[in-house]
Amino acid sequence: xxxxxxxxxxxxxxxxxxxxxxxxxxxxxxxxxxxxxxxxxxxxxxxxxxxxxxxxxxxxxxxxxxxxxxxxxxxxxxxxxxxxxxxxxxxxxxxxxxxxxxxxxx
Amino acid sequence: xxxxxxxxxxxxxxxxxxxxxxxxxxxxxxxxxxxxxxxxxxxxxxxxxxxxxxxxxxxxxxxxxxxxxxxxxxxxxxxxxxxxxxxxxxxxxxxxxxxxxxxxxxxxxxxxxxxxxxxxxxxxxxxxxxxxxxxxxxxxxxxxxxxxxxxxxxxxxxxxxx
Amino acid sequence: xxxxxxxxxxxxxxxxxxxxxxxxxxxxxxxxxxxxxxxxxxxxxxxxxxxxxxxxxxxxxxxxxxxxxxxxxxxxxxxxxxxxxxxxxxxxxxxxxxxxxxxxxxxxxxxxxxxxxxxxxxxxxxxxxxxxxxxxxxxxxxxxxxxxxxxxxxxxxxxxxxxxxxxxxxxxxxxxxxxxxxxxxxxxxxxxxxxxxxxxxxxxxxxxxxxxxxxxxxxxxxxxxxxxxxxxxxxxxxxxxxxxxxxxxxxxxxxxxxxxxxxxxxxxxxxxxxxxxxxxxxxxxxxxxxxxxxxxxxxxxxxxxxxxxxxxxxxxxxxxxxxxxxxxxxxxxxxxxxxxxxxxxxxxxxxxxxxxxxxxxxxxxxxxxxxxxxxxxxxxxxxxxxxxxxxxxxxxxxxxxxxxxxxxxxxxxxxxxxxxxxxxxxxxxxxxxxxxxxxxxxxxxxxxxxxxxxxxxxxxxxxxxxxxxxxxxxxxx
Numbered sequence: 001x002x003x004x005x006x007x008x009x010x011x012x013x014x015x016x017x018x019x020x021x022x023x024x025x026x027x028x029x030x031x032x033x034x035x036x037x038x039x040x041x042x043x044x045x046x047x048x049x050x051x052x053x054x055x056x057x058x059x060x061x062x063x064x065x066x067x068x069x070x071x072x073x074x075x076x077x078x079x080x081x082x083x084x085x086x087x088x089x090x091x092x093x094x095x096x097x098x099x100x101x102x103x104x105x106x
Numbered sequence: 107x108x109x110x111x112x113x114x115x116x117x118x119x120x121x122x123x124x125x126x127x128x129x130x131x132x133x134x135x136x137x138x139x140x141x142x143x144x145x146x147x148x149x150x151x152x153x154x155x156x157x158x159x160x161x162x163x164x165x166x167x168x169x170x171x172x173x174x175x176x177x178x179x180x181x182x183x184x185x186x187x188x189x190x191x192x193x194x195x196x197x198x199x200x201x202x203x204x205x206x207x208x209x210x211x212x213x214x215x216x217x218x219x220x221x222x223x224x225x226x227x228x229x230x231x232x233x234x235x236x237x238x239x240x241x242x243x244x245x246x247x248x249x250x251x252x253x254x255x256x257x258x259x260x261x262x263x264x265x266x267x268x
Numbered sequence: 269x270x271x272x273x274x275x276x277x278x279x280x281x282x283x284x285x286x287x288x289x290x291x292x293x294x295x296x297x298x299x300x301x302x303x304x305x306x307x308x309x310x311x312x313x314x315x316x317x318x319x320x321x322x323x324x325x326x327x328x329x330x331x332x333x334x335x336x337x338x339x340x341x342x343x344x345x346x347x348x349x350x351x352x353x354x355x356x357x358x359x360x361x362x363x364x365x366x367x368x369x370x371x372x373x374x375x376x377x378x379x380x381x382x383x384x385x386x387x388x389x390x391x392x393x394x395x396x397x398x399x400x401x402x403x404x405x406x407x408x409x410x411x412x413x414x415x416x417x418x419x420x421x422x423x424x425x426x427x428x429x430x431x432x433x434x435x436x437x438x439x440x441x442x443x444x445x446x447x448x449x450x451x452x453x454x455x456x457x458x459x460x461x462x463x464x465x466x467x468x469x470x471x472x473x474x475x476x477x478x479x480x481x482x483x484x485x486x487x488x489x490x491x492x493x494x495x496x497x498x499x500x501x502x503x504x505x506x507x508x509x510x511x512x513x514x515x516x517x518x519x520x521x522x523x524x525x526x527x528x529x530x531x532x533x534x535x536x537x538x539x540x541x542x543x544x545x546x547x548x549x550x551x552x553x554x555x556x557x558x559x560x561x562x563x564x565x566x567x568x569x570x571x572x573x574x575x576x577x578x579x580x581x582x583x584x585x586x587x588x589x590x591x592x593x594x595x596x597x598x599x600x601x602x603x604x605x606x607x608x609x610x611x612x613x614x615x616x617x618x619x620x621x622x623x624x625x626x627x628x629x630x631x632x633x634x635x636x637x638x639x640x641x642x643x644x645x646x647x648x649x650x651x652x653x654x655x656x657x658x659x660x661x662x663x664x665x666x667x668x669x670x671x672x673x674x675x676x677x678x679x680x681x682x683x684x685x686x687x688x689x690x691x692x693x694x695x696x697x698x699x700x701x702x703x704x705x706x707x708x709x710x711x712x713x714x715x716x717x718x719x720x721x722x723x724x725x726x727x728x729x730x731x732x733x734x735x736x737x738x739x740x741x742x743x744x745x
Contacts, residue, residue, distance in 0.1 A: 015119055018205075022202075024430070033422065034180070035131070036426060038125060038138055043433050045142065047433050050437060051436070051439075054440045056154070057444060061154055065154045066241050066244065071436070072160050072164050074396065077254065079169055079172065082406075084259065085425065089415070092414075093415070241392075243393045243396070244392065244396050246332070247396035247397055253278070254374070254400060260370070262407065262410060
């Protein structure tokens with residue numbers, strides 16, 4: 001029932017997939033620690049868009065909005081803690097290059 | 107689905123690409139804020155105004171300010187390092203324009219199906235009521251997460267006085 | 269009344285942050301210790317939960333959908349035990365008063381988060397409490413803010429965030445098929461759904477996210493760094509309960525009780541589990557850092573739990589739950605010993621340590637018990653759970669996997685005995701002649717945990733009857 005209207009929404013699906021791929025590739029490739037966090041943010045946006053589209057397709061707009069609100073709050077706290085760790089690393093090493101921070105090996 | 111929605115989606119992908127490809131870190135942060143704003147507009151078009159407002163205020167406002175302040179706090183690299191780094195990155199990302207062109211060709215082929223209307227949602231129940239009654243456990247979780255965030259800020263951001 | 273497990277730690281953290289600073293700083297650690305012991309007491313008597321459904325007074329204010337069944341009870345018991353051990357250790361290992369206050373508050377919030385994970389009946393609330401526990405553990409790993417722990421915390425943050433996003437994508441896709449996010453609705457809607465391919469795609473993505481969180485090969489990249497670089501009490505928390513509650517419990521809950529188990533999922537679980545067992549055991553051989561070796565051994569043991577789940581039978585589930593409990597007990601014991609060794613000798617490098625048992629007899633004896641339980645020697649607890657796992661594998665026709673599991677157990681035993689002999693027995697190294705036994709706060713938990721391992725091993729029928737059998741009641745395999 002729901003999935004027959006899927007063909008209308010594959011624009012949104014395509015956008016979500018592209019955003020996710022862009023974000024994931026950025027996280028895997030970049031050297032700078034802050035850029036890793038920016039890539040993570042793009043992935044979060046892709047997932048937010050997917051949730052809202054899923055809610056729209058199944059007509060559960062109110063439920064999905066409350067889910068999205070919770071998700072946004074949690075991600076804000078996560079990014080804050082991650083930035084705290086990055087600032088700590090910068091304070092120790094004076095550089096944000098992930099290639100130079102390779103103490104733990106094996 | 108009107109042309110406006112398709113335009114907004116394309117704009118979203120383009121600004122995400124801009125965030126990734128821009129060399130300067132500060133401008134990358136500003137492009138991230140722009141991406142959040144475009145996403146918020148798309149969410150508003152999908153009949154979710156409360157979520158759109160949250161996304162606008164938190165992601166565009168709070169998180170982008172956090173990023174820009176972090177970027178300002180950490181020292182920039184020297185000019186030679188920057189040039190070397192951008193040359194390497196351009197070499198890695200060369201195939202992204204090809205993906206975009208292929209995607210654009212696919213998009214242009216289905217020009218005919220744009221005139222379908224989106225299925226209208228039923229009368230929406232109030233988000234605030236749903237959030238308070240149905241998902242009160244999530245509300246408790248949000249409060250606990252905020253408390254954890256406060257502790258994280260206190261522990262991680264405090265500099266030791268020598 | 270079930271929500272008290274979450275609300276009590278949360279309110280105590282709020283109370284601890286009231287302006288009476290001097291009093292609160294002394295109170296923080298004790299409050300955490302008492303709350304976790306109360307949790308052990310509640311989890312040990314099953315009648316408590318029958319009462320809780322009758323006298324539910326918090327439901328007058330808020331409507332919380334929390335349910336405790338047999339599986340949650342086992343996990344609540346493990347959470348209580350590991351948390352009380354960690355609080356006990358923290359008194360001796362962390363000396364700064366401000367840091368003890370921060371540690372207790374964060375550990376209490378972590379307790380609230382993990383209690384929430386094991387009690388929710390809704391897949392999105394599961395995500396919320398998963399994130400609470402994960403963010404608390406990030407901050408706890410980076411607690412002392414030295415370089416290694418910050419690096420380990422950052423790796424953990426990135427990989428955990430990717431895993432969480434994968435799980436959320438799966439939740440969004442499941443939401444398209446089912447109407448609500450609660451477990452019962454998802455179970456009903458996905459039983460005979462027509463969109464089986466779509467659902468399998470969502471389930472596959474969810475499984476990838478969960479395997480990253482559980483630290484199963486090949487997604488284990490963050491685990492050795494996080495376990496070895498974290499401070500002592502935090503390593504105990506991470507290894508003992510956090511990885512299990514976040515990754516393994518969620519796997520058992522979602523794939524055993526909510527989503528329909530498929531043959532292909534079983535195959536994936538068996539394969540991933542076996543790779544974890546073998547490569548974890550082999551990688552532990554080449555380590556010179558004590559805690560890193562224990563981390564790889566953890567990966568190997570979690571592989572046993574995953575393999576047992578992959579059988580898809582009731583016996584496999586019983587083996588998985590029993591081994592989960594045993595692993596939290598003996599791995600916590602081993603990490604307590606590692607913290608004691610590090611504190612007394614100043615190094616974790618096993619090449620420099622030898623003959624410690626002559627100076628640290630209690631640590632040596634309890635670590636022998638811990639290692640024997642990990643390798644599966646009768647009559648300790650680890651033997652029974654590994655036996656059940658291997659029998660379950662044999663009974664459902666996976667002969668190759670059963671043989672591999674048995675041989676990996678022998679390999680683990682051989683290596684552990686060799687390492688024991690080198691580190692604890694033998695001649696003492698020249699620069700370690702003057703060390704003493706570890707402090708009271710590190711010795712008592714080790715003795716208690718060793719006693720639990722021996723007790724569960726000797727009296728395992730009692731344990732299985734009270735704790736493991738009730739799990740099978742709502743199994744939807």
